[in-house]
Amino acid sequence: MRIHVVKQGESLWKIARFYGSDINQIILVNQLTNPNVVAIGQALVIPEPNKEYVIQQGDTLWSIAQRYGVTTGALAEMNNIADPSLLYIGEMLLLPYFTYTVQSGDSLWSIANQNGVTVNQIVQANNISDASRIYVGTPLRIPAASRPVKEINTYTTQTTPQGAQEVMALGENFTYLSPFTYAIKSDGTLTDMQDRGLLDAAEAQNIAPLLVVTNFQNNSFDSDLAATLFRNPGLQDTLITNLLEIIQAKGYKGVNFDFEYVYPEDRENYNDFLRKVVNRFKPEGLLVSTALAPKITADQQGLLYEAHDYEAHGDIVDFVVIMTYEWGWAGGEPWAIAPINKVREVLDYAVTVIPRDKILMGIPLYGRDWKIPWVDGTIARTVSPQEAVALATRYGVPIQWNEEYQSPYFRYTDESGQQHEVWFEDARSVQAKYDTIVQYGLRGGSYWVLGSPFPQNWPVLQTNIKVRKL
Structure with a gap:
């Protein structure tokens, strides 16, 4: 896969011809609704012929395997396909092997080196008896380069059949699915959630569902509700018992606590609560995780941050999701949602107190459209990356790139004369995020949130990371 920026x-x-790629494959993988119109500055995913294939109408896993001389099992394993009968148009598959024709001056070492594999892998794939003798013009099967194995979580708020269908369509990309949300009540019970469809989709796609627990009440996070729980050990026991009953009845594999705006004085109470949960959950083989605000120091001030004890959570729970997004929040000034320099600043602190293999880095799947000049008290409109590009093409404006934030943005003027500024994610910005996950040696990433169409994200993820299935 390559990323091309339209000039x-x-x-x-012309772009397809430059890369020697099939134009229909480019249209499908980017889900372009009008291929005749592209925006200057728009990033496009370009599948590599002979290495990647985008599923088209009428394809089966068997027909694709036959076309490329591989087995259906190898294709399924390479792409985390749980059910070979479930293929989706526009889904990009990585091929287990590609063909390379030996050139003058080549050696097995040079071929292996330039393709990120070992000489032994090439020897085994081609049944070569003498590795010192290869001949110009000989076609060789080259195994696909290995990718780092990471875990990927995704949150979803979509409990509709369409939400379950999205999980089915994208399921190979997820280790965990976290339906949002079960909220605590002051008596130790939890609100209900119509999550059966999501859980069935997770099971079909070999995804481990995590039950998300929050102090969410009346459309906001409630500090007093969290305090009621954290200051009452008996209430905690009741909640944990209720959690276990729901988890075991519905088939969840663990829990993700997303308690936000917790009072600073409840910091250690929160830690003690997590210890109690782990003591009850671990004998049952259940996972315990938390979502943490993006801090850059241990003593960072503010209600969002102070009760989130990075070091304690890193010691107590199985893993944490660090919510490295929302710099460009709906009620604030126009800005990148997850500027990579700010994300890295958070990680630079986090890895000093939390084991790297316990950190999932937050990744946004959305953008925002602000009216400008910005006025305090106004709220930006949330847009999907696909909608953002459609706005740029509709108004005929170029998409720009901020090098410091590694994020695309643009400005346009609507029919009423109102000016807008849009920040969003594209193939380049998520490439920077996957590079960061790998460079920092993290456990993986976590998306907020499904329901925002971003077709480019999935081939970029596939190319960079092999998603672990439990």
Whole structure:
């Protein structure tokens, strides 16, 4: 997979020809609704012929395997396909092998080196008896380069059949699914959630569901509700018992606590609560995780941050989700949602107190459209990356790139004369995020949130990371 940024005067046909790629494959993987119109500055995912294939109408796993001379089992394993009968148009598959024709001056070592594999892998794939003798013009099967294995969590708020269908369509990309949300009540019970469809989809796609627990009440996080729980040990026991009953009845594999705006004086109470949960959950083989605000120091001030004890959570729970997004929040000034320099600043602190293999880095799947000049008290509109690109093409404005934030943005003027500024995610910005996960040696990433179409994200993820299935 390559990422191409559209330049002045380029057409999709010209871009496809430049890369020797099938234009229909480019249209499908980027889900382009109008291939005749692309925006200057728009990032496009370009599948690599002979290495990647985008599923088209009428394809089966068997027909694709036959076309490329591989087994259906190898294709399924390479792409985390749990059910070979479930293929989705526009889904990009990585091929287990590609063909390379030996050139003058080649050696097995040079071929292996340039393709990120070992000489032994090439020897085994081609049944070569003498590795010192290869001949110009010989076609060799080259195994796909290995990818780092990481875990990926995704939150979803969509409990509708469409939400379950999205999980089915994207399921190979997830280790965990976290339906949002079960909220605590002051008596130790929890609100209900119509999550059966999501749980069935998770099971079909070999995804481990996590039950999300919050102090969410009346459309906001409630500090007093959290305090009621954390200051009453008996209430905690009741809640934990109720949690275990729901988890065992519905088939969840663990819990994710997302308690936000907790009073600073409840910091250690929160830690003690987590210790109690782990003591009850671990004998049952259940996972315990938390969601943490993006801090850059242990003593960072503010109600969002102070009760989130990075070091304690890193010691107590199985893993944490660090919510490295929302710098560009709906009620604030226009800004990148997850500027990579700010994300890295959070990680620079986090890895000093939390084991790297316990950190899932937050990744946004959305953008925002602000009216400008910005006025305090106004609220930006949330847009999907796909909608953001559609706005740029509709108003004929170029998409720009902020190098410091590693994020795309643009400005446009609507029909009423109102000016807007849009920040969103594209193939380049998520590439920077996957690079960061790998460079920092993290456990993986966590998306907020499904329901926002971002087709480019999935081939970029696949190319960079092999998603672990439990």
